[in-house]
Amino acid sequence: IVFIVEALVLAAEKGLKVPLVYNCGGYEKVETLKLLEGIIDIYMPDFKYWDEKIALKLSKVPRYPQVARAALKEMHRQVGDLELDDEFIARRGLIVRHLVLPGGLAGTKYILSWIAKELSPNTYVNIMDQYYPCGDAWKYPPLDRRITKEEYEEALLAAKEAGLKRLDERVERRLLWLTF
Known part of the structure; x- marks a missing residue:
């Protein structure tokens, strides 16, 4: 991270003017995020998950919900709610992505409620519907289906x-489904 930060500072000094986006899985240390304060737009x-046991089983990451909640709070503290310019281009803020999993495995209801209460009801949220079972997913119902x-x-x-x-809203407008 330190080398990336140094490179970004140099690029900005040389005229880099685009918003800098940090795309991640949410499992970030607050200490790492603090190094990015003032650099990431x-x-x-x-x-991904509300339940720690499910996170551990599916992604093999300990304490995912707790780490992700702390990380999202820090990100929101740094950049706030998403700001768009006059051309509706994102300039600064937080965009949270959430993939809905079959059988409610992700804990979607709890995640969305937490975002509204603990971050802001104006947090920009992309609720994703594109889960597709692959690999060994067939061994773990309900992950064996879309x-x-x-x-x-x-x-x-x-x-x-x-x-x-x-x-x-792009997702809400495309509620066309193919079910097999």
């Missing part, structure tokens, strides 16, 4: 009930 983390239309609609409803005001 847009944080784009995932918030999400249903109903599961996705429940996620959107949970976001609205939580009070989130800025959902990625």
